[in-house]
Amino acid sequence: MKNKNAEKETIEIINKSMRTLIFPALLAIGCVTIISVSLFSTSCTSRSTVKTNQDSLNATTATSARKIPADAWKAPDESTIPAGKEGDAIRYGKELIAHTGLYYGPQGSIAKISNGMNCQNCHLDGGTRYFGNNYGGFFSSYPKLSIRAGKVEPASERIVECFERSLGGKAPDTTSKDIKAMLAYMQWIGKDVKKGQKVIGAASEKLTFMNHAADPIAGKAIYMAKCQSCHGASGQGQFNSDKRSYLYPPVWGDHSYNDGAGMYRIINLAGFVKNNMPFGASYLDPQLTDEEAWNVAAFIDSQPRKHRDQHDDWKDLSKKPIDYPFGPYADNFSEQQHKFGPFGPVKAAQKQTKSNNKQQTI
Secondary structure, three states, rough: OOHHHHHHHHHHHHHHHHHHHHHHHHHHHHHHHHHHHHHHHHHHHHHHHHHHHHHHHHHHHHHHOOOOOOOOOOOOOOHHOOHHHHHHHHHHHHHHHOOOOHHHHHOOOOOOOOOOOOOHOOHHHOOEEEEEEOOOHHHOOOOOOOOOOOEOHHHHHHHHHHOOEEEEEOOOOOHHHHHHHHHHHHHHHOOOOOOOOOOOOOOOOOOOOOOOOHHHHHHHHHHHHHHHHHOOOOOOOOEEEOOOOHHHHHOEOOOOOOOHHHHHHHHHHHHHHHOOOOOOOOOOOOOOOHHHHHHHHHHHHOOEOOOOOOOOOOOHHHEEEEEEEOOOOOOOOOOOHHHHHHOOHHHHHHHHHHHHHHHHOO
C-alpha cells in the first residue's frame, strides 16, 4: 500500500512538472506565431502600400509627362462668331458637321448620299479637340497639292473625299449653300492660323513605332473590354433616339468608313484611339497604353468594311504612306507588314528610297 502511495505521488509530481514546462512552451509558441503573423501582415501591407504608391507615382508621372504646349492651337470661343449672315453660315456649318447623318445619311433631309456617320465622329468636338483631327490648320492649307490624288485641290475637294471615303458615300454638291456653310465654319475655326503655319495637336498623334507587328487578336480582347459598350460587339455603333444618325459610330461594316479612308491606316487610327478612346480619354488622361492602342487599331482595321477602288491613288510610290495596306510599293515589304508593321524597317527603306531619288536629281 505504501508503495502504491509512493508511486501515485511520483506520477503526480511528474504531471505537475510537465504542466509547468508545457504551458510556458505553448505560450511561447503562441507568442511567436502571433508575432510572425503580425510581421507578415505588416510586411504584406508595407509591400502593398509601396506597390500602390509606386503605381500611383507611375500614373502621376505618365500624366504629368503629357502636357499640352503653351503655343498649341486652341479653337476660338463661339461667342466670337460674328453676327448677321456670316455668323448664321458658320453656325449652320457647325450643325452640319456635328449631325451630318441627319442631313446626308440614309434618311437625310438634304440628300441621301452617306452611311449615316457624322463628320464629328472623326473630327471630335466639331473639329476643335487637341489630337482629335481638328480643323485648326485645315482651311489655311488650301489650295494645296494632294500627293494621294496627284493634283492641286481646293478645300471643297477634301470634303468630297471625306464623303466618299470616311462617310462611305457619294460626292455632295460643293456649290450648295450647305457645303459653303461647312467651309465657312472651318475657315472661322482656323481664322488665326496663317498659311504655312504648323498647328500643334492637329490630325492624330504619331505614336512611337513598336518593334513588332500590331496584334489584332490582342486588340480584340481590349475592344471587347473597353470599346464594345459604345460601338457594339459587332462594331455596329449606336443610333441616336431619332434612329437617323449615330451617337456612337460604327467602326466596321457597311455603315462605317471604307478601306479608302484615312482611319483605315492604323498609324492614324492608333494615335486617334490613344488620345480619345474609350469614352472619357484625352491627351492628358489616356486610358490605353501605346501598345494597346496599336492592337485595338489593328483589330478594328482587320474587320470587314466596304471596298473603294483606289487604283488612281498614290501614283508616286515613293510617297505612299508606309501603313497603306494596298500595293504596289516602292519597297519589297509585304502588304501584311505595311498594314500591321513593324513599321521601323519600312520607314527606313522609304527614307533610303527618297535619299536615292534626291541624289539622282542632283
